[in-house]
Amino acid sequence: MRNKQYWTRTLLTVGVMVLPVAMCFAAEGEKHGKSILELFKSTGFVGILLLLCSIGGFALLIENVLSLRFEKLCPPDLEDDLQALIDQRELAEAQELCESDNTYLAKIVGAGLKMKEAGYEEMIRGLEQSAAAETFKLNTKIASLSLLGNIGPLLGLLGTVTGMITSFQKIETLKAPTPGDLAVGVYESLVNTTMGLFIAILFLTIYFFMKNKVTKMTLEINLRGVQMLKGVLHHES
Numbered sequence: 001m002r003n004k005q006y007w008t009r010t011l012l013t014v015g016v017m018v019l020p021v022a023m024c025f026a027a028e029g030e031k032h033g034k035s036i037l038e039l040f041k042s043t044g045f046v047g048i049l050l051l052l053c054s055i056g057g058f059a060l061l062i063e064n065v066l067s068l069r070f071e072k073l074c075p076p077d078l079e080d081d082l083q084a085l086i087d088q089r090e091l092a093e094a095q096e097l098c099e100s101d102n103t104y105l106a107k108i109v110g111a112g113l114k115m116k117e118a119g120y121e122e123m124i125r126g127l128e129q130s131a132a133a134e135t136f137k138l139n140t141k142i143a144s145l146s147l148l149g150n151i152g153p154l155l156g157l158l159g160t161v162t163g164m165i166t167s168f169q170k171i172e173t174l175k176a177p178t179p180g181d182l183a184v185g186v187y188e189s190l191v192n193t194t195m196g197l198f199i200a201i202l203f204l205t206i207y208f209f210m211k212n213k214v215t216k217m218t219l220e221i222n223l224r225g226v227q228m229l230k231g232v233l234h235h236e237s
Helices: 002-032 036-041 044-067 076-087 091-099 104-113 120-173 179-236
Strands: none
Touching: 044 120, 044 179, 076 091, 076 104, 076 179, 091 104, 104 120, 104 179, 120 179
């Protein structure tokens, strides 16, 4: 329930961010007689790159929302089975169960159980090392959102430059250019810049929320893993 509430808040945040921008584009389109599609057509090849960047970002967002859930990283059934095996002092079976599972909880607890002969401190050290490696992998998954958020403004700047080039090329061919003659290049510059900034704001904000969520989930699972290993110590004492 808590995880669902978090993602509901995140999606609402994204919606609040997207809606004003869409309304601004629509308002500008009505004001100047250009539709959103016409504005997009003025962006040229850079606009296509920005669109692909947005599509890729939303695909990554959906994939991360589905995979980076607490129930995926720490399945309740696995947690109960591991706890039962440890309580029954069946540590070899618990370790085999961890090795047969690919979730975050299984990997960190399994790393700790491998060091059970060396004592509690070594078990905790093994858990911490595995947790650091697995957390790094999770952060790498969401780092693509940050990458897209940083690429967006650069593509927007590229579109600004290409728009200015278009405008200057138009000036060269006309003896007395008018503002209307330069409109195509200006539109290309401004719309590309707007799209690039929008991509940056959107995906960097999402990345911030998801990074915090990953940190909270991994810390909680790490604590649960430590509690399980404490059970090993109690049964051995």
